[in-house]
Amino acid sequence: MKQYPYILNDLDGLSRLHAYSGMARASWSLEHFDRFLNVYNGYASSVFQAVCRLSGQRVALKVYQADKLHVISQQQLMREARMHPTLDHPNIVNMYASFRQGGLVVLVMEWCNGGSLLEKYLERGSRVSETMAALITRQMASALSYLHGMHIIHRDVKLENIVLMNKVADEMTGRMETTYKLADFGLSINHTVERSVTRAGTGNYMAPEVLRCPMKSLPEENKDREDLAYDCSADIWSLGVLAFELLNGRPPFPRNPTDDPYLEEEMERQRQERMLRSNELRFLVPASEPAKQLIKRCLSSRDQRYSASELLGLPWLHAESTVVARERRTSENIKQSPASRQPAAGPQALRPASLPGVSSSAQQQPEENQGWMKRLHLSDG
Ligand SMILES: Nc1ncnc2c1ncn2[C@@H]1O[C@H](COP(=O)(O)OP(=O)(O)O)[C@@H](O)[C@H]1O
């Protein structure tokens, strides 16, 4: 594999001072944290829950073995590590700092205690009520409106990349309130700084104009191709897919993987043709007309799509009370709906962490971990 040392050198000096009380400090180190729990292992990174020894605050650490990454992933990590800590919005996971320690790059974030939206969605039988779909769509539209105002395309809006923060909203009654937060800026790009010309994202969620872009093996490839450039409206397509999936139990244009590459290519070609004919969008469950119209406009050609701020003005996203009756009628369907997705690693899959480069004193404390796992499991419901 060809190494591009200049990219890794650019990862130096990313440690940031942060205004949040308790998390502000002059320099960062993994030694500041203990009680690691490994909650996720992905292709390029692992996510841990940990506790900050200095502030006592619970955090999420996303740890990359940066020196082992392909040059394209290194470039994406550099964007994530630079961009995410500068963002400040209630529906975006707060990142305190990003720093480099040896071959690792560590992103320090607020810990979101409610798991991912994918876990919640699967728990509910792969479908949520129209009220909840509207609420989630509104909060994501708000996050996107903020990002798009800065010309940042997230490029990977999907169930897995939304995490939940549960907080007590009313001390008297103990009523909990959930805030949905957009996470994972691993594919984000500022399209006024760099031309976005790469097929990046997740199959079922990618807009047609993203799907038609070539994959690439070097960062500078295709950057001169003005004809390929896409913009923030690609995220609106993904948000439309998300809203459809929340209501219907499956994405609107699911890919059908097969073992036959020729067949798969042909099916993918047909799928992409269907994507361009939004009038063919079929809803699998009864949904209100405003919900259908909103989703259809998100899943239309780029110039027909709403912007994120236009979405925020639509009554459906705010008229939570008017859909309650319909939800009662469809609640039986929800129970019968076949889950179209396999569960991801949920709370049961949490395991004590083994983190390269961290001293043994900064390792897990199993009894405490078990208690924490139980608490998370209960608060998930
Ligand atoms: N701040 C956080 N708080 C709690 N869990 C998180 C947090 N960030 C990520 N996670 C969990 O880790 C998973 C993977 O994180 P993500 O940033 O999406 O990694 P990847 O880039 O590998 O997709 C998420 O789906 C979520 O379950």
Ligand SMILES: [Mg+2]
């Ligand atoms: Mg992710």
